[in-house]
Amino acid sequence: MAYSDKVVDHFNNPRNMGSFKKDEDDVGTGIVGAPECGDVMKLQIKVQDETIVDAKFKTFGCGSAIASSSLATEWLKGKTLEEAQKIKNTDIVQELNLPPVKIHCSVLAEDAIKAALNDYKKKAEEKK
Amino acid sequence: MTMDGTQKTPTKRSELQMARSMCWHCQSEVTGEYFCEQCVKVQPLSKEMDYFTCLGLPRLLTIDLGALEAKFYELSRTFHPDFYQRKTDSEQNISLGNSAMLNTAYRTLKDPIQRAEYLLRLEAGSAKDIRTSPPADLFEEILTLQEDLEAYRSASDQDPATVARLRDKLATDRELLEQRQREMDRRLFELFTRWDALHSRQSRTDPASPDFQKDATAVLKEMREILSNRTYLCNIVNDLTATTA
Numbered sequence: 001m002a003y004s005d006k007v008v009d010h011f012n013n014p015r016n017m018g019s020f021k022k023d024e025d026d027v028g029t030g031i032v033g034a035p036e037c038g039d040v041m042k043l044q045i046k047v048q049d050e051t052i053v054d055a056k057f058k059t060f061g062c063g064s065a066i067a068s069s070s071l072a073t074e075w076l077k078g079k080t081l082e083e084a085q086k087i088k089n090t091d092i093v094q095e096l097n098l099p100p101v102k103i104h105c106s107v108l109a110e111d112a113i114k115a116a117l118n119d120y121k122k123k124a125e126e127k128k
Numbered sequence: 129m130t131m132d133g134t135q136k137t138p139t140k141r142s143e144l145q146m147a148r149s150m151c152w153h154c155q156s157e158v159t160g161e162y163f164c165e166q167c168v169k170v171q172p173l174s175k176e177m178d179y180f181t182c183l184g185l186p187r188l189l190t191i192d193l194g195a196l197e198a199k200f201y202e203l204s205r206t207f208h209p210d211f212y213q214r215k216t217d218s219e220q221n222i223s224l225g226n227s228a229m230l231n232t233a234y235r236t237l238k239d240p241i242q243r244a245e246y247l248l249r250l251e252a253g254s255a256k257d258i259r260t261s262p263p264a265d266l267f268e269e270i271l272t273l274q275e276d277l278e279a280y281r282s283a284s285d286q287d288p289a290t291v292a293r294l295r296d297k298l299a300t301d302r303e304l305l306e307q308r309q310r311e312m313d314r315r316l317f318e319l320f321t322r323w324d325a326l327h328s329r330q331s332r333t334d335p336a337s338p339d340f341q342k343d344a345t346a347v348l349k350e351m352r353e354i355l356s357n358r359t360y361l362c363n364i365v366n367d368l369t370a371t372t373a
Contacts, residue, residue, distance in 0.1 A: 033360055038359035
């Protein structure tokens with residue numbers, strides 16, 4: 001099974017690769033892994049007034065995992081925290097046309113989004 | 129095993145055995161293990177049969193590799209497609225299917241890691257609630273190592289002293305990781321022994337007792353954790369080896 005053009009495109013030209021400083025108040029960080037394949041994904045969001053103004057990722061894994069996280073950062077930018085919470089792995093599967101054996105990569109991306117959102121919310125709570 | 133799980137499984141199993149105990153060819157009752165004694169046709173292995181049963185082993189984690197290999201060779205000779213070339217299409221298909229299952233079963237049980245992964249899948253009934261989340265610092269550590277690796281890859285045109293220093297650091301990191309892998313494996317084999325001991329005790333005491341369930345679940349959970357963490361470590365060690373070699 002070959003990768004779809006969209007996966008190849010994200011893999012060759014990953015969007016928003018990099019990282020923010022973890023300890024900044026406006027940054028939420030999610031680090032997750034897939035025990036099936038050992039891939040590790042870090043996804044970060046930068047938030048202003050409940051809106052995600054920027055997102056970055058670093059993924060060490062297969063092409064689908066990289067594409068899933070690259071796409072996730074694209075989608076996250078400009079979304080409110082509430083909207084971001086609604087991104088589902090199935091949306092990623094559909095957009096990237098992932099084959100069944102690669103669905104866990106999209107699950108990983110969804111987990112990373114949730115983890116980054118939770119991290120940001122926890123920080124915000126603590127600041128109050 | 130769950131309460132409703134035990135209700136359903138036996139009926140399904142006995143139905144399957146009923147289906148299997150009738151010869152696909154002459155419809156007489158199959159009394160032989162792999163062949164019908166009436167018409168001497170080869171019989172398909174049940175898809176529901178687990179790999180341990182398939183290779184004549186008890187469902188334990190420490191296995192006799194010699195016995196495993198001997199049984200594998202014996203069954204390979206029994207089912208090998210070469211011996212069915214002049215038989216009917218149905219028999220050729222059965223020979224092919226049985227051989228494929230046999231090969232997968234042998235490959236899975238021969239390797240201790242795959243064997244443990246397989247047992248965890250078999251025990252899914254009692255182990256399915258096990259969700260592991262590896263310690264967050266393991267991911268942090270892997271990400272840092274991967275970043276060091278990237279720095280090393282892009283530093284190859286820099287001055288030799290810097291490159292050598294980076295490579296030395298990565299080599300030390302790799303040694304430490306490999307040491308941890310060995311410790312994990314040692315612990316995993318300890319758990320193998322504990323699992324096996326529990327299951328030989330099971331034959332004497334009540335397997336439904338809460339103590340037995342608790343012990344068995346604890347062993348499965350720790351095995352699951354080690355196997356997951358092991359995958360992450362293996363990946364980074366492989367990356368380190370490939371880059372610094």
